[in-house]
Amino acid sequence: MSQSLRARYDAEAATYNRTRFGDRRGALARRIKDDAICAILQRRGLLRPGTRILDAATGTGRLLAALDPTPVHLVGADISRGMLDQCRATVGGRATLAQGDLVDLAFRDATFDAALLGGFLYLIPAAAYATYTNDLARVLAPGGLLLCEVANTKTALNPVNMVRIACYRRRHAVKSYVSARDCAALFPAFTCEEVIGVEYPVWCGPKLARWMGERPVLRGIGGKYIAVLRRR
Ligand SMILES: C[S@@+](CC[C@H](N)C(=O)[O-])C[C@H]1O[C@@H](n2cnc3c(N)ncnc32)[C@H](O)[C@@H]1O
Numbered sequence: 001m002s003q004s005l006r007a008r009y010d011a012e013a014a015t016y017n018r019t020r021f022g023d024r025r026g027a028l029a030r031r032i033k034d035d036a037i038c039a040i041l042q043r044r045g046l047l048r049p050g051t052r053i054l055d056a057a058t059g060t061g062r063l064l065a066a067l068d069p070t071p072v073h074l075v076g077a078d079i080s081r082g083m084l085d086q087c088r089a090t091v092g093g094r095a096t097l098a099q100g101d102l103v104d105l106a107f108r109d110a111t112f113d114a115a116l117l118g119g120f121l122y123l124i125p126a127a128a129y130a131t132y133t134n135d136l137a138r139v140l141a142p143g144g145l146l147l148c149e150v151a152n153t154k155t156a157l158n159p160v161n162m163v164r165i166a167c168y169r170r171r172h173a174v175k176s177y178v179s180a181r182d183c184a185a186l187f188p189a190f191t192c193e194e195v196i197g198v199e200y201p202v203w204c205g206p207k208l209a210r211w212m213g214e215r216p217v218l219r220g221i222g223g224k225y226i227a228v229l230r231r232r
Pocket of ligand 1: 010058078079103
């Protein structure tokens, strides 16, 4: 599976930012997700000098760019050289970049205080979540945090997302949708501490979307959520 994803993203690298974040909806979705990640890290005291954060499957460096210019030490890893080339063009020397596979990361045990996994898990079946996150547990320090974006099953109150799900399913691009309730069981090396809803329709605007994402009832209708997982 890793090699087919690598080939796919090598081929897509040059157009990735334009096709995903180029229009208004994509830019808003990006902003809501990036803001949510930054807010979680801030709340948990992880944006201070000396903190080491790994952006796993960093792609073109969306999250690394969102975290710049915080004083943390940023590392990005990805299996695709093409995506890393795009990432380097965006973040320059502000992060250390390395090519590598999530299932066998070239970092020592307990290297990082936090790891981010944006836009990756929905590319694989839910049954493979543990395979792709167990090595992240190894490179995290005890008690370290993993923030994962997960595609949300509970989008029934959000017609825009329902249409998108139908379209994506037809193209087989999204392999897994998981309810927030079922999420905890999919990461055996972690305890799921909270989920924050992200990806609401454009009309919501970033402030309303953020407010909704943090409300227990409303976060269930976000197209995705961020699972906040603590390494056991
Ligand atoms: C949808 S992109 C997400 C990129 C970025 N995290 C974001 O949110 O914009 C998925 C990324 O996962 C990377 N990837 C796929 N399989 C991987 C693996 N086994 N190890 C590391 N990266 C992988 C791809 O190369 C691609 O850059």
